[in-house]
Amino acid sequence: GAGVSQSPRYKVAKRGQDVALRCDPISGHVSLFWYQQALGQGPEFLTYFQNEAQLDKSGLPSDRFFAERPEGSVSTLKIQRTQQEDSAVYLCASSAGTGLSGELFFGEGSRLTVL
Amino acid sequence: GESVGLHLPTLSVQEGDNSIINCAYSNSASDYFIWYKQESGKGPQFIIDIRSNMDKRQGQRVTVLLNKTVKHLSLQIAATQPGDSAVYFCAETENDYKLSFGAGTTVTVRA
Numbered sequence: 001g002a003g004v005s006q007s008p009r010y011k012v013a014k015r016g017q018d019v020a021l022r023c024d025p026i027s028g029h030v031s032l033f034w035y036q037q038a039l040g041q042g043p044e045f046l047t048y049f050q051n052e053a054q055l056d057k058s059g060l061p062s063d064r065f066f067a068e069r070p071e072g073s074v075s076t077l078k079i080q081r082t083q084q085e086d087s088a089v090y091l092c093a094s095s096a097g098t099g100l101s102g103e104l105f106f107g108e109g110s111r112l113t114v115l
Numbered sequence: 116g117e118s119v120g121l122h123l124p125t126l127s128v129q130e131g132d133n134s135i136i137n138c139a140y141s142n143s144a145s146d147y148f149i150w151y152k153q154e155s156g157k158g159p160q161f162i163i164d165i166r167s168n169m170d171k172r173q174g175q176r177v178t179v180l181l182n183k184t185v186k187h188l189s190l191q192i193a194a195t196q197p198g199d200s201a202v203y204f205c206a207e208t209e210n211d212y213k214l215s216f217g218a219g220t221t222v223t224v225r226a
Contacts, residue, residue: 004158031212042204042216043159056213091158099212100147106158 002026004107006092012113013082021077021110025094029105032075034067035091037109043091049075050098061086082114125221134192136220138205141186145207149214150179150190153202162190162203192222200224 005024013019025032031050035043036059045059051072060067064083069075079086089109096102128134140148146167151159165172165179165188172179178191188205202221206214 033212035214040218042206042218043214045213045215048212059213093158099210100149100208100214101211103161104149104214106160108156108158 004092004094004105006090006107006110008110009108010111010113012115014115015083016081018078018080019082019112021079021090021092021112023075023077023092023094023107025073025075025092026096026105027073029094029096031095031097031099031102032069033093033095033104034075034077035093035106036061037089037091039088046077046090048099079112082112084114087112087114124218125223127223127225128195129225130197131194134190134195134199134222136190136192136203136205136222138188138190138217139186140188140205140207140217142207142209142215143186144209145215147208147211148179148181148188149206150177150188151204151206151216152199153204153219155201159204195222195224197224197226 007022034046037043047057047067049069064080066078089111091109093104093106095104149164150162153159163174163177163179176193180189202219204216204219206216208214
C-alpha cells in the first residue's frame, strides 16, 4: 500500500514478556516518528529518526524501550519486560522531508495490551 | 510542564451547522501548530496547520485561527457533515519535529 504500515495491529502480552512492533514508512520518507497513545489521550512523542540516525529519544519512558531503524527504512520499537502501564496504541508516522517540513502521515497503530 | 490542552472534551453539532473546536496552549515558544482528526481505530490525519507568523489560515471547509496573545487556537468546520464525527487534536511544536498533542475533543454530528 501507499501508506504507513504497522504490524501487528493487535498484540496481547503477559507481563514480563518482550514485544517488537514494526513500522513500514512510506517509501523514500526521510523522517520517522514513534508516538504512544493511551486510551482517551492524545499521542505522546517517543522518538524521532532522520534516515537511520535516531536524533531524539527523549520520550522513551524507560530503558525497557528501544527503537531502531538500521537501514533508514523499516523501524522496530522493542519493549522489554512489558508492564501493564505499557498498554497503549503505538503509532508510527513518517514524513518526506526532515522533521515536520512535510506532512506527517500516521499508520493505524499497534494496540498493545499487557495482562 | 507546559502542555497543549483543549477547553471542551466533547462537542455535539447538528449536521449542516458550523463547528468550533478550541485549544489552549501554554508554551510561548511554540511556533507551529497542527490540527489532526482521528477516527476510531485509525491514526491521526492532518487537517490544517498554521505558523506563528500568521493568525488565520483557510482550507477546504476548515479555518484555523491563532491568537498568540492569549495562546489560543481554534478550528472552525463549516457545514459539518456526518463524516466529520471524530476526535480532533491540536498539536504544537517549537522545534519542527517533536509534536505535543492535547487530549482531544470528540465531535459528534447529529443528523
